[in-house]
Amino acid sequence: xxxxxxxxxxxxxxxxxxxxxxxxxxxxxxxxxxxxxxxxxxxxxxxxxxxxxxxxxxxxxxxxxxxxxxxxxxxxxxxxxxxxxxxxxxxxxxxxxxxxxxxxxxxxxxxxxxxxxxxxxxxxxxxxxxxxxxxxxxxxxxxxxxxxxxxxxxxxxxxxxxxxxxxxxxxxxxxxxxxxxxxxxxxxxxxxxxxxxxxxxxxxxxxxxxxxxxxxxxxxxxxxxxxxxxxxxxxxxxxxxxxxxxxxxxxxxxxxxxxxxxxxxxxxxxxxxxxxxxxxxxxxxxxxxx
Amino acid sequence: xxxxxxxxxxxxxxxxxxxxxxxxxxxxxxxxxxxxxxxxxxxxxxxxxxxxxxxxxxxxxxxxxxxxxxxxxxxxxxxxxxxxxxxxxxxxxxxxxxxxxxxxxxxxxxxxxxxxxxxxxxxxxxxxxxxxxxxxxxxxxxxxxxxxxxxxxxxxxxxxxxxxxxxxxxxxxxxxxxxxxxxxxxxxxxxxxxxxxxxxxxxxxxxxxxxxxxxxxxxxxxxxxxxxxxxxxxxxxxxxxxxxxxxxxxxxxxxxxxxxxxxxxxxxx
Numbered sequence: 001x002x003x004x005x006x007x008x009x010x011x012x013x014x015x016x017x018x019x020x021x022x023x024x025x026x027x028x029x030x031x032x033x034x035x036x037x038x039x040x041x042x043x044x045x046x047x048x049x050x051x052x053x054x055x056x057x058x059x060x061x062x063x064x065x066x067x068x069x070x071x072x073x074x075x076x077x078x079x080x081x082x083x084x085x086x087x088x089x090x091x092x093x094x095x096x097x098x099x100x101x102x103x104x105x106x107x108x109x110x111x112x113x114x115x116x117x118x119x120x121x122x123x124x125x126x127x128x129x130x131x132x133x134x135x136x137x138x139x140x141x142x143x144x145x146x147x148x149x150x151x152x153x154x155x156x157x158x159x160x161x162x163x164x165x166x167x168x169x170x171x172x173x174x175x176x177x178x179x180x181x182x183x184x185x186x187x188x189x190x191x192x193x194x195x196x197x198x199x200x201x202x203x204x205x206x207x208x209x210x211x212x213x214x215x216x217x218x219x220x221x222x223x224x225x226x227x228x229x230x231x232x233x234x235x236x237x238x239x240x241x242x243x244x245x246x247x248x249x250x251x252x253x254x255x256x257x258x259x260x261x262x263x264x265x266x267x268x269x270x271x272x273x274x275x276x277x278x279x280x281x282x283x284x285x286x287x288x289x290x
Numbered sequence: 291x292x293x294x295x296x297x298x299x300x301x302x303x304x305x306x307x308x309x310x311x312x313x314x315x316x317x318x319x320x321x322x323x324x325x326x327x328x329x330x331x332x333x334x335x336x337x338x339x340x341x342x343x344x345x346x347x348x349x350x351x352x353x354x355x356x357x358x359x360x361x362x363x364x365x366x367x368x369x370x371x372x373x374x375x376x377x378x379x380x381x382x383x384x385x386x387x388x389x390x391x392x393x394x395x396x397x398x399x400x401x402x403x404x405x406x407x408x409x410x411x412x413x414x415x416x417x418x419x420x421x422x423x424x425x426x427x428x429x430x431x432x433x434x435x436x437x438x439x440x441x442x443x444x445x446x447x448x449x450x451x452x453x454x455x456x457x458x459x460x461x462x463x464x465x466x467x468x469x470x471x472x473x474x475x476x477x478x479x480x481x482x483x484x485x486x487x488x489x490x491x492x493x494x495x496x497x498x499x500x501x502x503x504x505x506x507x508x509x510x511x512x513x514x515x516x517x518x519x520x521x522x523x524x525x526x527x528x529x530x531x532x533x534x535x536x537x538x539x540x541x542x543x544x545x546x547x548x549x550x551x552x553x554x555x556x557x558x559x
Contacts, residue, residue, distance in 0.1 A: 086398070
């Protein structure tokens with residue numbers, strides 16, 4: 001069953017582009033990575049799914065229900081951590097969390113203390129005394145207290161130190177093994193690679209690729225590096241070659257397609273060095289951006 | 291209506307309610323405390339007033355006021371109370387949803403399992419409760435002031451009650467107009483200038499309408515819709531003006547709901 005179904009979702013802010021014709025599905029129980037540079041439309045997509053903003057066209061369903069028609073009902077089972085966290089400044093952390101919990105049908109007191117202890121969060125401080133990282137912790141606890149079935153994380157680890165980042169990842173994995181579906185938006189590839197089973201890549205408001213992380217790395221692209229004496233700039237004009245870099249005697253490129261075609265080309269030269277390897281996700285990512 | 295939002299909104303304004311209430315109590319008691327000495331010199335004062343240009347008197351709503359009666363004197367005080375009530379209600383109106391958006395806490399609230407209608411209704415009711423408490427303080431201090439300093443001079447209770455009731459209707463205008471304006475402009479960075487502009491601006495319009503005799507201004511400003519002088523002297527409201535006032539408030543509220551239901555909550559850029 002799909003927990004999130006987005007079809008042809010488009011959002012313009014006046015004339016400014018938000019997202020254009022975005023479609024994808026997120027399956028029950030998976031951690032779906034949503035990656036793209038700043039301003040690509042990651043937050044716009046999440047905010048549309050939460051009805052913080054309304055689409056210009058297209059539609060979205062969460063738990064099989066239309067987000068516009070059933071917003072409050074859907075949000076009962078959603079946890080949301082915004083990329084920038086802002087809370088009522090004059091409140092104490094504990095009061096904010098209790099206020100947050102009061103919106104849900106749950107007895108969340110025990111959970112608040114459990115999560116706060118795990119995240120090393122002081123419940124008796126005032127929100128306006130907290131550092132950015134600590135506010136982020138409040139955000140994470142606040143998104144989890146009501147044991148949601150679907151979690152939207154918009155750049156969850158920005159502002160956290162590496163130790164705390166690891167704790168957050170462990171927490172998310174733990175929630176995921178309980179059956180929670182996670183929509184993980186980030187521009188940091190390493191963490192997406194570690195956490196997610198599938199990724200969607202968004203660029204300038206449009207989805208450019210949706211696939212398994214493994215497929216993305218293994219089947220699609222090879223990173224080829226050839227050193228030979230008499231290479232010409234057009235030696236590898238095979239279809240599927242991209243990002244060709246030519247230095248004297250060395251050529252690097254990405255290749256997508258039947259690798260034999262490239263091997264045949266290479267065999268025509270007196271090669272001094274050659275390597276064909278999996279690109280890192282980082283490199284694939286940069287490739288999509290350029 | 292969501293009780294938790296209502297409670298939260300009410301708590302947020304509790305300090306402001308106390309301050310406004312105390313201000314109104316102070317204005318009423320301090321002003322009225324000079325009434326006994328004032329009455330003794332009333333003849334002198336009326337003579338002085340007669341020598342002032344009528345435009346000036348009109349600007350302060352003092353045309354035809356007999357300052358030596360309880361209600362005549364009180365109508366003068368009530369004008370100041372009205373200015374306070376107007377600014378307070380405007381402040382709540384402009385800030386009702388815009389503060390949440392400029393401090394970026396709107397994401398928190400709207401991502402909760404509540405509808406926009408429930409949010410706005412809870413917020414409005416909380417603000418109205420705050421206004422009602424302020425009005426209550428004004429009522430109490432008024433009756434206490436009259437009991438203490440009014441001596442045994444007679445006054446018409448019905449007219450006074452009508453005047454005091456007008457306070458909350460008067461505030462509803464500023465609350466709802468402030469709200470609708472805050473939803474029409476894209477973003478309000480600071481509420482104070484807007485609130486002072488609307489509240490005090492309407493008073494200035496009313497003062498001008500007294501000076502210039504321009505009757506169109508009378509239609510615009512609630513200070514004219516609920517002119518204390520008129521209410522006390524006639525012992526009743528100027529019905530067409532009050533109906534106009536209430537209509538503007540109700541239309542503003544309906545439009546506010548319509549706008550808020552469709553509003554895109556601004557995010558950090």
